[in-house]
Amino acid sequence: MKILIIGYMHPKLDKRVSRTVSSLSKSHEIIYQYWTDREEKKYQDGNITYIPIKYTKGTKGNPLRKLLNRRALDKIICDLIKNEDYDILYMHHFLASRPLEPFKIAKKRNKKIVYDIHEYHPENFLAELPAIIGDLKTAVLWHLFKKQLKLSDLAIFVSGETRNDVIDKVGITKDKTFIMPNYANFILKPDIQKKQKEIVLVGKVTRKIEDEKKLLNILINKGFSFKVIGMDSQEFDDIPHASTSFLPYNEMMEELSKAAFSLISYNTVKDRHYKNDIFALPHKYYDSIAAGTPVIVKESFISMAKQVEELGIGLVINPSNTEQSIEKIQKAYENYETILKNIEKYQKYFVWSQEKEQEFLKIIEL
Structure with missing residues (x-):
């Protein structure tokens, strides 16, 4: 089975994203898009095809101007979703300027859609907007978020409280959801002798x-x-x-x-x-x-x-x-x-x- 993983603006080694890539690549072929600010080329390593997409963060201007500057990047990713050969589309975020398009493309192609929701999107996205505009943004995002979830076959949340709150507002069924917290990588046993005040x-x-x-x-x-x-x-x-x-x-x-x-x-x-x-x-x-x-x-x-x-x-x-x-x-x-x-x-x-x-x-x- 082939899985297209869209890391969007997450860097290659983002812990949550790279964990899904590593785990799924053990038994499936992975196409992995990630963000970089350097010139990098597409390459393959084992079951994973890495597709870096360069974008310069920190664009000056207000939040809405930054959003407009994402359009070229988002088109490249939509083309990737439209043209790549895969069975599952795994989204680690939505595209800022095209929030529904990847879901619609994959659904039209009869692909399974997995939506990994790292943050509480309606509030988190463009959180720095002024209050009045921010309230309007949140209302619009809830409308879009509901459509994204309806188009998804599986929604993954970081906590049960987030999942339950979203279910109450959106009306998706619990069997279309999964909880995967941001687990640590390994254990260091507590050593009271090493502890500093x-x-x-x-x-x-x-x-x-x-x-x-x-x-x-x-x-x-x-x-x-x-x-x-x-x-x-x-x-x-x-x-x-x-x-x-x-x-x-x-x-x-x-x-x-x-x-x-x-x-x-x-x-x-x-x-x-x-x-x-x-x-x-x-x-x-x-x-x-x-x-x-x-x-x-x-x-x-x-x-x-x-x-x-x-x-x-x-x-x-x-x-x-x-x-x-x-x-x-x-x-x-x-x-x-x-x-x-x-x-x-x-x-x-x-x-x-x-x-x-x-x-x-x-x-x-x-």
């Missing part, structure tokens, strides 16, 4: 942590340190911290494993009820537990907060309640060994495995 923030995208900065400054005065893994930004200039540049995955995990806590509390946009955050199970969450590091999770992040409380693998805070949050963090540090034991007990659920891969392959091949 440090709180880390992981990620390559800058997040707003205005409420959290108050907590961090107090905790720094109480003997904790703060480190940002994978980036530095002016966003953190007003708080004492160390930082690293972007690290390869193995190095990032090793750095993360040394920390006492991983902070997963932030605002991506001004809206504190932004569903792309509250229903998310991001890579940094799974990587933290897999690295043996307890998490500090914002209570409004429903999907993560529920798991953290049920499994005892960290703590849940309301960052705007400074006094209560500081008390919770200090108490967690006093009971640190118990939390590490819970993490070691449940780590296997946070890591990609042969069993999870077989379950994924089975649902794709149905």
